[in-house]
Amino acid sequence: MAALLLRHLGRHCLRAHVNSQLCLRNWSLPMTMSVGHRGTGIALSGGVYLFGLSALLLPGNFESYLMFVKSLCLGPAVIHTAKFVLAFPLMYHAWNGIRHLMWDLGKGLAIPQVQQSGVAVLVLAVLCSVGLAAM
Structure with a gap:
């Protein structure tokens, strides 16, 4: 998301007269990965805080919410995609x-x-x- 925002800023800089330090035409792989590393770190820490707050503030327990998700009868493709979306930031940030x-x-x-x-x-x-x- 941050990469898209910065890319939009770069396109805007080409049209307007803005400081050339903000206008990046070609993003290198290490630069993009650095932004991604920071973004996944923020997402992971925010997820932990939200999970902890939800455990404290929401009624019921974890099993009741797990049963609710099971009752939605989501297909295996949706479940595996959701699990991938949850696992990727952790794996990317770790590696x-x-x-x-x-x-x-x-x-x-x-x-x-x-x-x-x-x-x-x-x-x-x-x-x-x-x-x-897949687990």
Whole structure:
């Protein structure tokens, strides 16, 4: 979502006279992944807070809400898609965090290695999310 907003800002900058630092024409993979890493971190922490608040404030317990979802008779495609959507931010943030820890050790900082590790993080995140959604 943030990437789309910034891309819209970039298009607006091309038409208007705005500071050139805000106008980015071509987004690199590491830059996009950095925005995604921050976004998934915000989404994960917000999800944990909302889940905790809902456990405190909503009536009933977790089992009653789980039974409600089961009573909706959603198809397996919808359920697996929802599970993938829930698992992907966690997997992306975890694998990208490992990538950042490797950078902190001083490994993989050359531009070709940054590109390769970015693609590897995306592939691993999708595969792990599909695996978790299949459980």
